[in-house]
Amino acid sequence: MNKKFLSAILFGALMVSSTGTFVSCKDYDDDIENLQGQITANADAIKALQDLVGSGKYVTSVAKTADGHGITFTFNQGDPVTITLDDETGSGDVVKVVDGILYINDEPQELKVATSETKPSIIMQDGVWAVLQEDGTYKSTGVPVSGVSVAGSEADGFTLTIFDKDGNKQEVKVPSASSLVTSIAIAVPVVEDEASLLNEKNVVYYGSKELINVSEVKYPKDAIISALNEDGTRGVAVNVVVTPTNIDPADLKFNLVNSEGATIFEEAVVSTPKGALQRAAMDGVYTLHFALKEGVTVADIKKGSIISQDDALAVVCGKAATAFEYKAGLENAATITQGKTTGNYEAKDNTYVKLGETYSLFGKGYAADPSANPNAAAQAFLTKLEGVSDIALSLDENLKSLYGITIDGTNFTISNEAAYGKEITFTVKYTNSASVAQNSIQSANLKVTVQKAAVTAGVTLKASHILSTDATKNTVYLPLADLAASVTAAGDKIVWNNANAFTYKTVANNTPADGFALTSSKKYGATPANLKIAKDTELGGFTLVKSDKKTDATKLSEAAYLAITVDPEQENVTADVYSALIQFVVTGNDVDGQSKTLTLPATVELTLTNPTSAVSRIPMYFDGDKLAAYGAVPTGANLLYDVRTAYNNADKAEKFTVTAKADKDEWNVQEDNHYIVEIPLDELYTETQKFEVSYQHFAGAINNVTTETIYITGQSPIKDGTITVSKTTLDLATGSDSFLSADVAGKDAFNKAYKLLNSFTAEVLNADGTVKTAAAAKDVQDTRIDDIKLVATGENAGAFEVTYVYKKIKDGKLVNAEDTDADAKLVGWTIALKPNTAIQNGATITFDLNITDKWGVELPAQKVSLTVKK
CATH class of the missing domain: 2.60.40 (Immunoglobulin-like)
Incomplete structure (x- = not known):
C-alpha cells in the first residue's frame, strides 16, 4: 500500500475507494502496524532532530532520500537527521515554497503561494495540503498529507509531521535560517540619500540594441544588465545588519523589493563588508549584491511595468524587512540611451x-x-x-x-x-x-x-610562547635539533660542533638583510600594516642553552635551544604567529683548524599567545552578546553600570574601554571612568544599545587588543529574581491575622536571598519591668526595595481591611510607630474582617503583593491566595 495516501485512513478511520464505496481500515491492519513500528523506530531520530533545534541549530536543506523512502534534514552544524517510513512505493512528501511557487518533492506545481506576517504559507487542511492565497484564505492542492511529511518555506521554517496508527500526529518545528531572523536594518548606505541604485557605473545597456557577452551570446533586446564590480561581484551593493548575529549569512535568502513585493533583482549574493564596515562583519553586518534579473529591460523601468524607477525598495529576509530606503530606477530614465563605453x-x-x-x-x-x-x-x-x-x-x-x-x-x-x-x-x-x-x-x-626561483629553507624551527612580564617566564626556547641535523657533510658537522655563536640575516625578497626579524601575516592599526618583531627591540637576550633550558652552552655541540626573551609591552607584540626565512651564519674551525663559515637557511615560526588569566566574559551575565546590566542601586535618574563587573580579570586589563556604538540617542559612557555606562531609568527593559568593549592585554602593546561588540539592556536584579510566599491560611479566630516578614522570601537575579519586610525580636523585661534585654532588629528590608503594598483582590476583597504595621525601638522596647516616624520600619500588615461581616470557613481570599524597587521598576503583582480558617 502506498503510504502517501495513508493519511486518509489516519484522519477518518475509513477510506473512499475509486468507486466511491467505503473500505474498512481492517484491510490495512498490517500496514498500520508496520507504520507504528517505524514511528517507534524513528524515536531516536526525532529526538536528535529536537535536540539540534533545541540547541539553536537551524536547517539548511530538506529533501527526500535518494531511494524516496525518507526525509533528510541537513543542519548548519551537526550530522544530518533522516526520518523514514518505508514501503515499496516510497513514503513521505517534502512540500515547500520557493520564490512564491509551491514545490512538492522538488517538482513545481501550478500554484502561487502568498506570504503573510501572521499566517503560514502551507497548512494541512482536511487531510490534504493547502496553500495561502492573497485574500488570506487557503486553497487545497488536492495532495493528501503522507504518513511522514514536512512542509514550510524559508520564511516560515519547516514542520515535520508524523502520524501514528491512531491518527494522532507528532510535530517537530524545524527553523530555517531566514525564519530565525528577527530584524534587518540598513547599515551605512553605499549610495547618497537621493541617488538611484541603478546608474551608468553599475549597469550596462544600449537602447533597443541586442548586447553580447565575450562568448558572443546575445542578451535580450533592450536588456539592462548589472555591471561587474572591481571585486568580481555583480550588481548594486546594500549594507545591512542582521539580528541575531549568529546566523551564517550564506544560509540566508535576501531580496530587494518594493512595497508590493515586486522586484527586478535576483536574490542577493552575500559578501564581507569592505572598508570601514569590515570590522563590523562580526556583528551581523553584511554587504548584499543584487544583480538585475535576466530579461529586465530599460523600458520596464521607464514604464514601471515591474517597479517604478522612483519606488522605494526594502531588503527582505524571511519575515523581517528593512525600511524602504532605496530608490529603484535609472537616473534620467526618460532620456537615457546608452551606458559607459570608454574608460571601462x-x-x-x-x-x-x-x-x-x-x-x-x-x-x-x-x-x-x-x-x-x-x-x-x-x-x-x-x-x-x-x-x-x-x-x-x-x-x-x-x-x-x-x-x-x-x-x-x-x-x-x-x-x-x-x-x-x-x-x-x-x-x-x-x-x-x-x-x-x-x-x-x-x-x-x-x-x-x-617570482624568481624561490629561496627555500631546508628546515622549519617552531616555538610557542605565552606572553608574560615575569622575568622568569619571558623566554622562548627555539629548538636547534633540526637545524643541526641539516648539516650533513662530515666536515661541516665539525665546523658546527666547534662554533660558539650564530649571526643572523633575515631573507626578504630573496635578499638577506642584517638582523633577526619576524613578521606577522596579519595587518593591524589605523593604517593596517604587518607587525614586525626584531632582535634588540621586541626580542632580546639571544643565548645558546643546553637541554635543561637553564645552563648556557659554550659551543653549538652542547646547545639544544636558542633562548630568546620577548617583551610583551612593546607596541608590536601581540598574540599572533610571526615567521621569516632566517639565514643562520655559523663560523667555526674545520678538521684542519681552518676557519669556515656555514650559511644555513631555516624558516623560523614563533607563536605568541596571551596568558590564561586574560580577560574573559562571565558567561552567566551574557545571553549571546546580550548583557543584562543591573548595576548598583540608582541614586539619580540613571542606572550606573560598570561593564567591568561582567568580565573575569578585568582588573588585569590595560585600558578597559567601553564605547557607545548605537545609531540613536546614545547612553553616556563616563569620560573619567570609560567603562561605566549611564542608562536612563525610564529605558530599563525597553531599550537595548550597542557598545564596543576593548582592552589591552599588556601596557604599551597597543595592537594586542581585544575588541568585541555587546548589546546592553538595563535591568533590575529584583524584577529578575523570584518571590516566594509561604503563608497559605488566614486565621481569623480572633478576627484578624498578620502577614509578616517570615511569610514571604525573595531571591534576586543572582539567587541571593533578601528580605522584603523588617522584623524585630521583642525585649526581655526584669521582674520590676525594667529592660533586661533590649529589643533588636532581626530582618532588615533590603535597601533595593522602594515601596511594597498588600492589596486585597477578587470577589471577597470588600470584606477585609488591610492595615500597615510599623514598629520601632524606643528605650530598648519594641513599640508601634507611625509611618511618618523617622525610625519607623514596616513589619507587615494586619488583615481583618470589616465590622458586621461574616465569612465562611474555607473561603479563599486573594491579595496582590505590589513591589517597586529602587530602579523604579514595578514588579508584576505577586499573587497571594489564603484560605480562611475560623
Whole structure:
C-alpha cells in the first residue's frame, strides 16, 4: 500500500475507494502496524532532530532520500537527521515554497503561494495540503498529507509531521535560517540619500540594441544588465545588519523589493563588508549584491511595468524587512540611451605572482617579488572596472603549454618552474554598452611577473610562547635539533660542533638583510600594516642553552635551544604567529683548524599567545552578546553600570574601554571612568544599545587588543529574581491575622536571598519591668526595595481591611510607630474582617503583593491566595 495516501485512513478511520464505496481500515491492519513500528523506530531520530533545534541549530536543506523512502534534514552544524517510513512505493512528501511557487518533492506545481506576517504559507487542511492565497484564505492542492511529511518555506521554517496508527500526529518545528531572523536594518548606505541604485557605473545597456557577452551570446533586446564590480561581484551593493548575529549569512535568502513585493533583482549574493564596515562583519553586518534579473529591460523601468524607477525598495529576509530606503530606477530614465563605453578597464602595469597559486583577475598579487617573503605588499591587479557586462582571460596556447598555465574564466594558475622570473601578458576580453557585435568586444592586457626561483629553507624551527612580564617566564626556547641535523657533510658537522655563536640575516625578497626579524601575516592599526618583531627591540637576550633550558652552552655541540626573551609591552607584540626565512651564519674551525663559515637557511615560526588569566566574559551575565546590566542601586535618574563587573580579570586589563556604538540617542559612557555606562531609568527593559568593549592585554602593546561588540539592556536584579510566599491560611479566630516578614522570601537575579519586610525580636523585661534585654532588629528590608503594598483582590476583597504595621525601638522596647516616624520600619500588615461581616470557613481570599524597587521598576503583582480558617 502506498503510504502517501495513508493519511486518509489516519484522519477518518475509513477510506473512499475509486468507486466511491467505503473500505474498512481492517484491510490495512498490517500496514498500520508496520507504520507504528517505524514511528517507534524513528524515536531516536526525532529526538536528535529536537535536540539540534533545541540547541539553536537551524536547517539548511530538506529533501527526500535518494531511494524516496525518507526525509533528510541537513543542519548548519551537526550530522544530518533522516526520518523514514518505508514501503515499496516510497513514503513521505517534502512540500515547500520557493520564490512564491509551491514545490512538492522538488517538482513545481501550478500554484502561487502568498506570504503573510501572521499566517503560514502551507497548512494541512482536511487531510490534504493547502496553500495561502492573497485574500488570506487557503486553497487545497488536492495532495493528501503522507504518513511522514514536512512542509514550510524559508520564511516560515519547516514542520515535520508524523502520524501514528491512531491518527494522532507528532510535530517537530524545524527553523530555517531566514525564519530565525528577527530584524534587518540598513547599515551605512553605499549610495547618497537621493541617488538611484541603478546608474551608468553599475549597469550596462544600449537602447533597443541586442548586447553580447565575450562568448558572443546575445542578451535580450533592450536588456539592462548589472555591471561587474572591481571585486568580481555583480550588481548594486546594500549594507545591512542582521539580528541575531549568529546566523551564517550564506544560509540566508535576501531580496530587494518594493512595497508590493515586486522586484527586478535576483536574490542577493552575500559578501564581507569592505572598508570601514569590515570590522563590523562580526556583528551581523553584511554587504548584499543584487544583480538585475535576466530579461529586465530599460523600458520596464521607464514604464514601471515591474517597479517604478522612483519606488522605494526594502531588503527582505524571511519575515523581517528593512525600511524602504532605496530608490529603484535609472537616473534620467526618460532620456537615457546608452551606458559607459570608454574608460571601462584599467590594470596595474605589472603585478607579481607566486608559482602554483591560483589568482583571480579581481583579486590581488604582490607589488614586489614575493619569493620566500610572505609579507610582500599586496597589490590589486585592477585599478578600475566600470560599465563592464562580461570579462574573461585568454593566452596563447603555446605559452600556456610552456609555462603550465591554466585559465578558468577570470582565474589563472601558473605551475611550471620554467616560468620563474618570466613576465607574462594575458589578453583580457570584455564587453560594455557598445558591444553589439564581435568587432565591438573590447581587448586589453593584464601583465604579471612570476617570482624568481624561490629561496627555500631546508628546515622549519617552531616555538610557542605565552606572553608574560615575569622575568622568569619571558623566554622562548627555539629548538636547534633540526637545524643541526641539516648539516650533513662530515666536515661541516665539525665546523658546527666547534662554533660558539650564530649571526643572523633575515631573507626578504630573496635578499638577506642584517638582523633577526619576524613578521606577522596579519595587518593591524589605523593604517593596517604587518607587525614586525626584531632582535634588540621586541626580542632580546639571544643565548645558546643546553637541554635543561637553564645552563648556557659554550659551543653549538652542547646547545639544544636558542633562548630568546620577548617583551610583551612593546607596541608590536601581540598574540599572533610571526615567521621569516632566517639565514643562520655559523663560523667555526674545520678538521684542519681552518676557519669556515656555514650559511644555513631555516624558516623560523614563533607563536605568541596571551596568558590564561586574560580577560574573559562571565558567561552567566551574557545571553549571546546580550548583557543584562543591573548595576548598583540608582541614586539619580540613571542606572550606573560598570561593564567591568561582567568580565573575569578585568582588573588585569590595560585600558578597559567601553564605547557607545548605537545609531540613536546614545547612553553616556563616563569620560573619567570609560567603562561605566549611564542608562536612563525610564529605558530599563525597553531599550537595548550597542557598545564596543576593548582592552589591552599588556601596557604599551597597543595592537594586542581585544575588541568585541555587546548589546546592553538595563535591568533590575529584583524584577529578575523570584518571590516566594509561604503563608497559605488566614486565621481569623480572633478576627484578624498578620502577614509578616517570615511569610514571604525573595531571591534576586543572582539567587541571593533578601528580605522584603523588617522584623524585630521583642525585649526581655526584669521582674520590676525594667529592660533586661533590649529589643533588636532581626530582618532588615533590603535597601533595593522602594515601596511594597498588600492589596486585597477578587470577589471577597470588600470584606477585609488591610492595615500597615510599623514598629520601632524606643528605650530598648519594641513599640508601634507611625509611618511618618523617622525610625519607623514596616513589619507587615494586619488583615481583618470589616465590622458586621461574616465569612465562611474555607473561603479563599486573594491579595496582590505590589513591589517597586529602587530602579523604579514595578514588579508584576505577586499573587497571594489564603484560605480562611475560623
